[in-house]
Amino acid sequence: MYQIPVLTESIKASEYESCVLDCNLENWYPLLKRVTFYTDFIQLTQEDANIIMETYRFKLLLLVIIIIITILIPINPYRRV
Numbered sequence: 551m552y553q554i555p556v557l558t559e560s561i562k563a564s565e566y567e568s569c570v571l572d573c574n575l576e577n578w579y580p581l582l583k584r585v586t587f588y589t590d591f592i593q594l595t596q597e598d599a600n601i602i603m604e605t606y607r608f609k610l611l612l613l614v615i616i617i618i619i620t621i622l623i624p625i626n627p628y629r630r631v
Contacts, residue, residue: 571577576591583589594602 575589579586579589579591
């Protein structure tokens with residue numbers, strides 16, 4: 551089983567970061583690009599990433615609200631408007 555390494559004096563943060571970055575998608579995508587979906591890589595700032603995450607959270611919240619309303623207020627097809 552894989553265990554997350556604990557940063558100690560013997561494992562410097564820079565070495566750990568380098569090891570993690572070696573496992574990123576950008577490094578192994580060339581090996582798989584013939585058998586997977588086409589992928590473009592773009593640079594994102596931390597602010598850009600936060601905006602994307604907040605947008606998806608908001609959309610998920612709206613979806614949950616719509617589902618709850620749909621469950622709580624059944625539509626009666628025979629109701630007169």
